[in-house]
Amino acid sequence: MTVASTSRDASRSTTTQQSTAREPDAAPGTSPPAPAKRAPAKRAQAKQTPARKAQAKKAPAKKAPAGKSAAGKRSAKTKPADGPGMVQLLTPDGERLEHPDYPLTISHDELRALYRDMVLSRRFDAEATALQRQGELGLWPSMLGQEAAQIGSGRALRETDYVFPTYREHGVAWCRGVDPTQLLGMFRGVNHGGWDPNSNNFHLYTIVIGSQTLHAAGYAMGVAKDGADAAVVAYFGDGASSQGDVAEAFTFAAVYNAPVVFFCQNNQWAISEPTERQTRVPLYQRALGYGFPGLRVDGNDVLAVLAATRVAAEQARSGQGPVLIEAYTYRMGAHTTSDDPTRYRRQEELESWEAKDPILRLRRHLDREGAADETFHAELEAESDALAKRVRESIRTMPDPEAMAMFEHVYADGHTLVDEERAAYADYLASFADQEGN
Amino acid sequence: MTVEKMALSKALNAALRASLESDPKTLVMGEDVGKLGGVFRITDGLQKDFGEERVVDTPLAESGIVGTAIGLALRGYRPVVEIQFDGFVFPAYDQIVTQLAKMHARALGTIKLPVVIRIPFGGGIGAVEHHSESPEALFTHVAGLKCVTPANPSDAYWMLRQAIECDDPVIFFEPKARYWDKGEVDREGIPDGLHSAKVVRQGSDLTLLAYGPTVRTALLAATAAEEEGRSVEVVDLRSLSPIDFDTVQRSVEKTRRLVVVHEAPVFQGVGAEVAARITERCFYHLEAPVLRVGGFHTPYPAARLEDEYLPGLDRVLDGVDRALAY
Numbered sequence: 001m002t003v004a005s006t007s008r009d010a011s012r013s014t015t016t017q018q019s020t021a022r023e024p025d026a027a028p029g030t031s032p033p034a035p036a037k038r039a040p041a042k043r044a045q046a047k048q049t050p051a052r053k054a055q056a057k058k059a060p061a062k063k064a065p066a067g068k069s070a071a072g073k074r075s076a077k078t079k080p081a082d083g084p085g086m087v088q089l090l091t092p093d094g095e096r097l098e099h100p101d102y103p104l105t106i107s108h109d110e111l112r113a114l115y116r117d118m119v120l121s122r123r124f125d126a127e128a129t130a131l132q133r134q135g136e137l138g139l140w141p142s143m144l145g146q147e148a149a150q151i152g153s154g155r156a157l158r159e160t161d162y163v164f165p166t167y168r169e170h171g172v173a174w175c176r177g178v179d180p181t182q183l184l185g186m187f188r189g190v191n192h193g194g195w196d197p198n199s200n201n202f203h204l205y206t207i208v209i210g211s212q213t214l215h216a217a218g219y220a221m222g223v224a225k226d227g228a229d230a231a232v233v234a235y236f237g238d239g240a241s242s243q244g245d246v247a248e249a250f251t252f253a254a255v256y257n258a259p260v261v262f263f264c265q266n267n268q269w270a271i272s273e274p275t276e277r278q279t280r281v282p283l284y285q286r287a288l289g290y291g292f293p294g295l296r297v298d299g300n301d302v303l304a305v306l307a308a309t310r311v312a313a314e315q316a317r318s319g320q321g322p323v324l325i326e327a328y329t330y331r332m333g334a335h336t337t338s339d340d341p342t343r344y345r346r347q348e349e350l351e352s353w354e355a356k357d358p359i360l361r362l363r364r365h366l367d368r369e370g371a372a373d374e375t376f377h378a379e380l381e382a383e384s385d386a387l388a389k390r391v392r393e394s395i396r397t398m399p400d401p402e403a404m405a406m407f408e409h410v411y412a413d414g415h416t417l418v419d420e421e422r423a424a425y426a427d428y429l430a431s432f433a434d435q436e437g438n
Numbered sequence: 439m440t441v442e443k444m445a446l447s448k449a450l451n452a453a454l455r456a457s458l459e460s461d462p463k464t465l466v467m468g469e470d471v472g473k474l475g476g477v478f479r480i481t482d483g484l485q486k487d488f489g490e491e492r493v494v495d496t497p498l499a500e501s502g503i504v505g506t507a508i509g510l511a512l513r514g515y516r517p518v519v520e521i522q523f524d525g526f527v528f529p530a531y532d533q534i535v536t537q538l539a540k541m542h543a544r545a546l547g548t549i550k551l552p553v554v555i556r557i558p559f560g561g562g563i564g565a566v567e568h569h570s571e572s573p574e575a576l577f578t579h580v581a582g583l584k585c586v587t588p589a590n591p592s593d594a595y596w597m598l599r600q601a602i603e604c605d606d607p608v609i610f611f612e613p614k615a616r617y618w619d620k621g622e623v624d625r626e627g628i629p630d631g632l633h634s635a636k637v638v639r640q641g642s643d644l645t646l647l648a649y650g651p652t653v654r655t656a657l658l659a660a661t662a663a664e665e666e667g668r669s670v671e672v673v674d675l676r677s678l679s680p681i682d683f684d685t686v687q688r689s690v691e692k693t694r695r696l697v698v699v700h701e702a703p704v705f706q707g708v709g710a711e712v713a714a715r716i717t718e719r720c721f722y723h724l725e726a727p728v729l730r731v732g733g734f735h736t737p738y739p740a741a742r743l744e745d746e747y748l749p750g751l752d753r754v755l756d757g758v759d760r761a762l763a764y
Contacts, residue, residue, distance in 0.1 A: 218509020
């Protein structure tokens, strides 16, 4: 089993759609996709597959003032088309689909485990957002809505794989076994990272967007040199896809055939900039120009993400080089607690994605399957409450660093200037103690 | 015989070779470092002997070179990266400053970033734009980086070997105008500390402080000044971060006058830092303010003007005169 190359994917996916007779967003009972509303672009429509056209008819064109104003005259007239072939294994109603390239056999136990991961990581995220509102954190980048993309990909990995996150991968960190309270340190302002990347093969959060994709490519080059059986996963967003570092990471990974999975969570918005401000082709298609496969997966479908990431990671491990996965998802909250999404996006768009909520979707599937009873849900709720309580307690007992901590770990082998300044500042601080007669 | 006479470029090559031999985790990376041996041939023959997995020709993408070197270091490798020319480092500046310099601290010391970034720097070779700059102050200002520059073949050999052994990121500035200068290298000797300054000529009337390409200029100026009856001491700074102020201070306490010479613009340059620190340390010893001779606050000029821009013998001697006139 290999990940379909982009060109093959394109031809096959039409058949796939026909065979399942359903494109993700076209599932009954869901709103038409927001991008379709936003984008009247004629050229994009002209390129639509028959399936897309049919869907466009179903979702009759509302006027799209937001699309126009967001794109503006300077933008390309086309918007990134959704493109064919989004891998989906669960409809928004929780109905199970099959995909010939991404098969998945999964037990009820495993389904419940994924559900638990998503519920707990959402609860952690909600608690962190609340703690920011209460003044306990300086900032919080919520992952609300991206649980399936993160848990699905995180659970597809092995312990020996290595993850390079951006700053929103709380669900992936959860899967890697990083204690969630460790993630709060940098947002509370007690450190700039604070964990040992090697203890869980989960690198530090990276604020400058896209930088970590190069670290991942380099790390993967090292994995290849070592002949190790491991994959490296680089997380980044649709906004980061515009950064030069991401392009360079694609180049390096491609030419050295590095075992790296580039996992782009296209959550539709880079703060207030929509995806069409980043690209005029679907992001997964970027891979084609670099000579490795790219695929788009329904990022709100944890099973599809799990299956696709497993295939991609195995492809990387087995020496077939990099893969780009675009998880098509939605950031339901703000970019961070500092921004106000109501200024740049419409309520209807949010509502259309809320109907595709990744947790709700798996819940519906569990219900259909009879895979989880009330006891399971009650226990999970109690576990959620306990996690939230632990997070609250940890933040309130998290000590501020000592003043002298800023001089620590600037250099591994020391530096005379830092030593000098440390000593001088220690003397300065001590002078207060002397004055106080201590 | 362990002492050999060789050019500075050959000494660097020998150091890379020795490091590749002694540690299988050492890698050499950069544009054209393989078959070509680098545009200055510093890596000549290394790929042939150590293979493409150890001496890695990279895509033409500086941010990518440094960013992947960071990833390789995280995997346990010790990458030695070549930036082809000084003015080409800026596409990699973000990776160096926001990532490489800070990662050890962000991980609370749990990881190390032993990456060396070799940058041929400085002018005087008649090159086109972006091939002759001295950007060292832009790196010395950044905590988490160490910055060094050798001025002779022996230091080139030993300082590069020490930089590669260092567990911190080191920006290694190579004085490209001195690549062809020859000198003795004792490959079995005991090197000076990587971050020590060194008195390379004794004197009693004034100290000339220089580093990299201007050390030779300072030595020539000291010889010329001697003919005018002036005894000039020359200190080779060698390390730009950290700076060995103790050695500079000892020299200044002896000579009571200090002139700092570098090719970089003097405004907010390494010389400004030295002047401030030495004034603080040696206020009651100084007979004259610390003076600086160096580049102007202009872009590095076109090659036909670089002799005007660079601190040559006459401008250095003028600085000596001005300091002695107090």
